[in-house]
Amino acid sequence: AQKVTQAQTEISVVEKEDVTLDCVYETRDTTYYLFWYKQPPSGELVFLIRRNSFDEQNEISGRYSWNFQKSTSSFNFTITASQVVDSAVYFCAATGGFKTIFGAGTRLFVKA
Amino acid sequence: DAGVTQSPTHLIKTRGQQVTLRCSPKSGHDTVSWYQQALGQGPQFIFQYYEEEERQRGNFPDRFSGHQFPNYSSELNVNALLLGDSALYLCASSVGQVYEAFFGQGTRLTVV
Numbered sequence A: 001a002q003k004v005t006q007a008q009t010e011i012s013v014v015e016k017e018d019v020t021l022d023c024v025y026e027t028r029d030t031t032y033y034l035f036w037y038k039q040p041p042s043g044e045l046v047f048l049i050r051r052n053s054f055d056e057q058n059e060i061s062g063r064y065s066w067n068f069q070k071s072t073s074s075f076n077f078t079i080t081a082s083q084v085v086d087s088a089v090y091f092c093a094a095t096g097g098f099k100t101i102f103g104a105g106t107r108l109f110v111k112a
Numbered sequence B: 001d002a003g004v005t006q007s008p009t010h011l012i013k014t015r016g017q018q019v020t021l022r023c024s025p026k027s028g029h030d031t032v033s034w035y036q037q038a039l040g041q042g043p044q045f046i047f048q049y050y051e052e053e054e055r056q057r058g059n060f061p062d063r064f065s066g067h068q069f070p071n072y073s074s075e076l077n078v079n080a081l082l083l084g085d086s087a088l089y090l091c092a093s094s095v096g097q098v099y100e101a102f103f104g105q106g107t108r109l110t111v112v
Helices: none
Strands: A003-005 A010-014 A019-021 A024-026 A033-039 A045-053 A065-070 A076-081 A090-097 A097-103 A107-110 B005-007 B011-015 B019-024 B033-038 B044-050 B053-057 B064-068 B074-080 B087-094 B108-109
Touching: A003 A097, A010 A019, A019 A107, A024 A076, A045 A065, A045 A076, A045 A107, A076 A090, B005 B044, B005 B064, B005 B087, B019 B033, B019 B087, B019 B108, B044 B064, B074 B087
Parallel strands: A010 A107, B011 B108
Antiparallel strands: A003 A024, A019 A076, A033 A045, A033 A090, A065 A076, A090 A097, A090 A107, B005 B019, B019 B074, B033 B044, B033 B087, B044 B053, B064 B074, B087 B108
16 A cells, blocks of 8 residues: 655744755555645645656756655655745655555745 | 636535536646545545546545546536535546646535
8 A cells, every 4th residue: 555654744944944855655566656746825736846666866956856765765855945935735645556645744834 | 728627616515415526637638536635634535537437546435436528527426425524625637647747726615
């Protein structure tokens, strides 16, 4: 069975600080996909990044970067130089076997 | 290009009633997934539709059923509503399961 754990319930940072959101996943699928989504107060989930299970290369996209490590089943997400507009709930998700499982989310507060 | 649209945005139902929620996927998308998001929690996978068939189902009772039409739009039906069915219902569309899902703004269902 799939499971996604986001141990951090809430994180509070001051603007311009870097912040890393943790995600640990469990899956029996050999091929799976990992995602990070952002949910602002408006409620609509917004896609941020995607990673395939067979590609552990870590990348940077603007202020976003991620660290995918199969050995530890982790898919951590970092926002560099955080901004107030980054305040939202962030969800990690795993897709395998036509089913997507979301973590419970991490609420990020970025203070000016 | 319109994204994923859901209707209605809000509705209030009485215990025991039945409800139908609707979703139009993003243009070019053939897969529709439905999620239930209780307050303060992550989205919970209900089921996924592809080619008018239910391809995968989460841990939800048979009171939850769905349908996908030839134009890829979808409906979620919930029978015999319970107070615990009160939640934000999210529809997401994608091209298969490999790529990121685009979410609608959700339907806020309140059961009284």
